[in-house]
Amino acid sequence: xxxxPENLRLLPREQxxxxxxxxxxxxxxxxxxxxRLLFGRHQHLSAEQILAQLSTSSARVSKATVYNxxxxxxxxxxxxxxxxDSTKRFYDSNPxxxxxxxxxxxxxxxxxxxxxxxxxxLPGLPASMEVLxxxxxxxVGPRRDS
Amino acid sequence: xxxxPENLRLLPREQxxxxxxxxxxxxxxxxxxxxRLLFGRHQHLSAEQILAQLSTSSARVSKATVYNxxxxxxxxxxxxxxxxDSTKRFYDSNPxxxxxxxxxxxxxxxxxxxxxxxxxxLPGLPASMEVLxxxxxxxVGPRRDS
DNA sequence: CAGGGGGTTAGACAAAGTCTAGTTCCCATT
DNA sequence: AATGGGAACTAGACTTTGTCTAACCCCCTG
Numbered sequence: 001x002x003x004x005p006e007n008l009r010l011l012p013r014e015q016x017x018x019x020x021x022x023x024x025x026x027x028x029x030x031x032x033x034x035x036r037l038l039f040g041r042h043q044h045l046s047a048e049q050i051l052a053q054l055s056t057s058s059a060r061v062s063k064a065t066v067y068n069x070x071x072x073x074x075x076x077x078x079x080x081x082x083x084x085d086s087t088k089r090f091y092d093s094n095p096x097x098x099x100x101x102x103x104x105x106x107x108x109x110x111x112x113x114x115x116x117x118x119x120x121x122l123p124g125l126p127a128s129m130e131v132l133x134x135x136x137x138x139x140v141g142p143r144r145d146s
Numbered sequence: 147x148x149x150x151p152e153n154l155r156l157l158p159r160e161q162x163x164x165x166x167x168x169x170x171x172x173x174x175x176x177x178x179x180x181x182r183l184l185f186g187r188h189q190h191l192s193a194e195q196i197l198a199q200l201s202t203s204s205a206r207v208s209k210a211t212v213y214n215x216x217x218x219x220x221x222x223x224x225x226x227x228x229x230x231d232s233t234k235r236f237y238d239s240n241p242x243x244x245x246x247x248x249x250x251x252x253x254x255x256x257x258x259x260x261x262x263x264x265x266x267x268l269p270g271l272p273a274s275m276e277v278l279x280x281x282x283x284x285x286v287g288p289r290r291d292s
Numbered sequence: 293c294a295g296g297g298g299g300t301t302a303g304a305c306a307a308a309g310t311c312t313a314g315t316t317c318c319c320a321t322t
Numbered sequence: 323a324a325t326g327g328g329a330a331c332t333a334g335a336c337t338t339t340g341t342c343t344a345a346c347c348c349c350c351t352g
Binding site for chain 2: 085089104116125135137138140141
Binding site: 026028029030031060061062063064065068086087 | 329330331332333334339340
């Protein structure tokens with residue numbers, strides 16, 4: 001299930017700091033490093049993967065901080081939390097609205113253009129409620145001709 | 147987070163047996179009881195809730211059996227496994243295609259008619275792959291006028 | 293009656309994430 | 323420069339959800 005570093009890229013520190021500031025997040029060293037890693041490319045990382053990646057790099061970040069930071073990022077809308085398998089959360093660094101294709105055989109998550117999915121109106125939703133998000137996950141796997 | 151029994155209903159034993167048979171599942175006592183509970187109404191139950199419910203009733207079923215049975219039901223398509231909150235799986239007794247509305251404040255899951263969501267074609271999917279399912283979850287919560 | 297296999301059980305175990313208490317760091321005030 | 327306070331970080335204990343294992347039971351068949 002684990003894959004290689006698959007050409008790791010880090011966002012320049014300056015851009016990471018800018019992102020944090022735009023979302024009103026105090027730019028600590030750890031948060032900056034996590035942001036640099038996560039936003040280095042469009043990808044879907046789990047807390048576990050981030051933790052592993054960081055612990056091999058120069059930066060030293062504790063498990064609690066990784067979880068705290070990812071939750072903070074998710075709350076402020078900096079990243080999107082995607083839940084597929086109940087045993088894993090992914091954090092999606094693609095800020096644009098889109099949906100997901102999940103490969104059940106490899107565990108890989110792939111982006112899908114939002115144009116392919118149309119959501120109609122939702123009548124009957126009280127005015128006090130608002131739609132926080134729409135998650136579409138298309139699960140695909142090897143054909144198993146029953 | 148836990149709610150009362152909310153007018154529990156059991157499916158007649160006869161119908162439960164019929165469902166199991168149609169899906170090629172050997173009808174043991176425990177499986178029948180789980181099916182009666184789950185299919186007594188359209189609902190979304192977690193393994194935890196089923197376990198709790200059964201342990202108060204006459205039937206005595208172990209944790210392992212509840213999990214084994216739910217996984218078996220899911221594999222054979224008898225129930226649909228729905229993952230929203232990453233800390234819990236729900237088992238959906240509604241066999242018709244539909245989507246879900248998730249209330250982030252109460253943790254309640256609600257059905258949404260499938261007509262409201264249109265999924266386009268998915269080009270680029272290899273012939274060896276097939277779509278196993280499409281899960282649409284609309285998360286709603288109290289308005290938080292930013 | 294012996295053997296075998298599926299099903300069930302209790303409890304040990306594993307994985308993911310949360311919590312807690314203590315520490316460090318930064319900054320403002322004196 | 324010293325002091326005090328608050329936010330953030332850390333290690334590790336803990337919790338929760340689900341899986342695994344070994345023993346057992348029951349029924350069926352030979």
